[in-house]
Amino acid sequence: MNSDKFAKIADSLRQYRRAELLDFEKEVGANPIEALYVDPLPSNAILKTILLNNTTFIIGRKGTGKSTIFAKAQSEIRKSTDAISIYVDVKSLHELLKTSDVPVKALGDAEISDLVYRAHFLRKSFLGSIIADLIKELKASYEKSSVFDRWLGQKRQYKDVVETLERLAAEVTSTKLSQEEIPILRTISTKTKEATKNTQSLKNTGKGEVKVGEKTEAKGVLGSELFDESVSDNETYAEYADAVLRSFPFQEIVNQIREFLFEAQLGRLFVFFDDFSELSWVDQKLFVDVILSPLNNASNETVKLKVAGYPGRIYYGKIDPGKIDTVGLDFYQLYKAQDIQTSEASAINYLERLLTTRFEKFQENIAHYFDTSLPLTEYFRLLFEVTLNVPRLIGYVFHHCYLDKVAKGQQITAAAIKLAAQKYYETVVAKYFDRMHRFAMEPFEQKLDRHNQHQLIKFLVAAAKRIKREIATGSVGGKYFEGLSNPPVSHFAVSPSLESLLSSLELNFLVTKYHEMRDKSGKDVSIFAFFYGLCEAERLSWGYPRGRRDDRSYFVQRCFDYNVEIQQFLAKSKTIRCGTCGACYGMEKKESIEFYKWRCAECQDGVCTVVSLGDDFRAEVESLSKKTALPVVELEILEALNEESTPMRAGEIAALVDATPQLVGHRTSKLQEMGLVKKTPSGGTVKNSITEKAKQRYFGANSSSADADEFES
Known part of the structure; x- marks a missing residue:
């Protein structure tokens, strides 16, 4: 057994980032994705589907391998002479634009509120940045290819086409307000003002309270929440999305991309959009309606979209689901069969192929790491049951097995695998609810x-x-x-x-x-x-x-x-409560209480009303201190540093929290200013570690009950 190699194998499975596993070049060779990729279906059926000339939505939960499949597909496309591919990380672009230092000037229009303008500015900046990033990646990908000399003798020179695309990229990122957008922004502002008045009315009657922190980011969360509510009806949203779309020179952009491909003698452009389900519902709809749909419907078959998302969180807009390929990566979808045993056998076969290949490429024999009291096939079955074939969960189970067994020179037992699953649940899943409830800055x-x-x-x-x-x-x-x-x-x-x-x-x-x-x-x-x-x-x-x-x-x-x-359970989500004595009655008693004019049977004086349990939860949320609230990505960074208990580079953190190194670097600098992260120069790079203040505030034994103000010193 080689404990260091086992730790590397575990790490290669649990990494979030789609980057082509470059951290493992030393162990598996110059092109890790080529060496380590194992298709979930025999004969590389998933990969071949992704490479077809169709728009494809690949759907699976976090860690099911969507980004790995994208990386392998891009590796295959690079071998082609008539196609080119680019990758756009939708979530990371969105997170970068939500940072607190985004400059937003007041519009100066009395009918458009600053909160609405800011929310609109951020959304339009996000959409513009996607288009600009697409153009940047197109240029970079082509210049890295081996067909760069195809422009010799062409009607238009490479420099001319690229300059036009770069001008368009600069235009869409300038986020100038067009005349088409002003009327709908005024309408949205009117709606948000009405919603604010209603909230203020609740506050004055003691039924609710709104506290807006001084931080720009907290204001941005509130503005986005009010904005989303105001465009929730289909008519308002349709008008808003149409105005945003018309404010972009999208047809010219599509035409220039098509001309770029034509002059370069390329038949297809594959665009991989990752993590778009991480967006809010309104942001996701705008992304589809303003970018995906026009690219899909107006590119004359030259642009092939490949989109990764989560089950149940996919919006297609004007893209016809019947005319695209949809690939599901979760166990039930991939291995659906008439009987459970056949489904399980297919899933276990993939897990065995995945792990056997992974150990072989690291020059290790997987059998050496498992106790011989059980056949290796039984360990594969148990790992399937524990993880249901989610590669990232396999990585975390192996990580805990490494700490508990392999690092001590001991073989892995069935009991160790079960304990690893329990530890992952207790340290990650179970803690998630409480920590996010108290500390996440979100609607x-x-x-x-x-x-x-x-x-x-x-x-x-x-x-x-x-x-x-x-x-x-x-x-x-x-x-x-x-x-x-x-x-x-x-x-x-x-x-x-x-x-x-x-x-x-x-x-x-x-x-x-x-x-x-x-x-x-x-x-x-x-x-x-x-x-x-x-x-x-x-x-x-x-x-x-x-x-x-x-x-x-x-x-x-x-x-x-x-x-x-x-x-x-659904019945319990609402109750009938007396406004005077607080007595509660089940919804099954609604008719009888209604018959007595909603008079309380307990105190005889009070009037009963139907109350959503969410109202109680709202009061609980409002009672939490806003001083310790952090954006979700920053909580995830702190959690990774606390979990790993070792100084880490931005790239290493990014691999664990599903973000880019650029985003992690920006956020850790902010966390450093707050006294939550310490940055230390190390061998020409900078490593980040969690401070005791952050450990006590967010992960300490008293963090669930202590008042946040105790840690402000």
């Missing part, structure tokens, strides 16, 4: 969505524990569960109509769709599974009894039908 709706996720997963876990007790006492299941000392309760069935309610939990890996089948009544149901690490933490057995004659029907036993449980 209230995002906090409320996360709060509801947290409440729902607790509700579902409680249901699983109850079912486990009922099976043990024989009150459910009858003879079906006889002989099972610790019956698995990790999977549950819901109606397909309720799947959307679990989408946020699935996006954060707390649950994962596992299979589709029919229940005992012949109705279609979707089978979901809890994250393995969660089950380990909650002492719930994962999976199903293998080898039983009727194991295929295990998941559709009536006790695992969670439709009623989810409906009960």
Whole structure:
């Protein structure tokens, strides 16, 4: 065993960044992506689909390999003489433009508020920066290619075409306000003023409060939130998007790109857009309507779009989903089959190919790292169950196995893998809810969505524990569960109509769709599974009894039908409350209370109303100190530094937090000014480390209850 190489293997799997794994050139050769790439399907079926001359949306949760596939596809395109490719990191461009030092001048139009103008300016700057980056990357990619001399004898010289494109890039990034935009911005300003008045009214009546911090970034969050609300109706949004689109010389840009390709004797331009699902809904819609749709629909088949996004968070706009390719990377979509066993076998085959190749390229034998008390095939199955084939999760499990076993010269056991999954859940997933709730600078709706996720997963876990007790006492299941000392309760069935309610939990890996089948009544149901690490933490057995004659029907036993449980949870999201004494009544009593004119049965004096539990949560959020709030990316940087416990370069941090080194460098400089990060010169570079102040404030044992003001000194 070589513990250093194992640590490298783990790191190569858990890296966020799409960069072609250049940190591992020493171990695997000059082109790591060529050496390490393993397609999720046999015969490189996913890669071949991405390389087809169609617009393609590749959909998968974080860490499922979208960026790796993009990197491999670009590597293949570079071998071609009639095509060229560029890569645009949508999320990082957006994050860079949200920084606090973006200069925004007042418009001077009394009918357009400063908050609306700022929100519009940032959005238009973002869209312009995408176009400018596209043009910059097109020029850089072509100049690196081996066909640069094709311009000899052409009608237009390379310099002329590039200068025209660069002029257009400068024009779109200037964010000048056009006459088409002013009327709709005035309309939006009127709506935001009305929303602000309503909020102020709530504050005056004691029902709510709005606190705007002095930081520009906090004001930007508020302005963006009000802006999004104001353009939420389809008519206003359509008018706004159309005005923004007409303010860009988009047709000229498309024409110049087409001419560039023609003069260069290139038939196709592949544009890879990564992480666009990280945008807010309005930003995502604008990105599609102002950039993707025109490129897709007006490029005369010369531009091929490849877009990576998250399941359930894809907006197509005017792009016809029926005329594009869609590739799903999550386990259920990739390996869907008639029966669970076939799906699992296909998934385990990929995991085995992935890991065997990875160890071989690092000149290691994977079998040497696992305890021989189990066959290696059983370890592959367990790793599949623990991670459901998400490469990044495999990397994190290996990282914990390295710390617990390999670094000590010990082989990995099944117990070590299960413990690694539990540690990842406890240190990353479970902490996520509390830390983001208290410290993330984001719109209230995002906090409320996360709060509801947290409440729902607790509700579902409680249901699983109850079912486990009922099976043990024989009150459910009858003879079906006889002989099972610790019956698995990790999977549950819901109606397909309720799947959307679990989408946020699935996006954060707390649950994962596992299979589709029919229940005992012949109705279609979707089978979901809890994250393995969660089950380990909650002492719930994962999976199903293998080898039983009727194991295929295990998941559709009536006790695992969670439709009623989810409906009960939804009912609890609202309650009837007396405004005088605070007494609460379930929604099932609404008709009787309504019959008595909403008079409270408890105090006889108060009047009852229907109250959303989100109202209570809003009050809780408003009570939190704004002094410690940070943008999400900065929290992630601190979390990476705290987790790794070692000084790191910006590029190393970027690989773990899904950002560019440029963005990390900017944010760590800001965090340094706040006393949360320390920068130290090291061998011609700068390394970042987390300070004790940051550890205590965001990760200390008292961080969940201590008042933030204690740490201001």
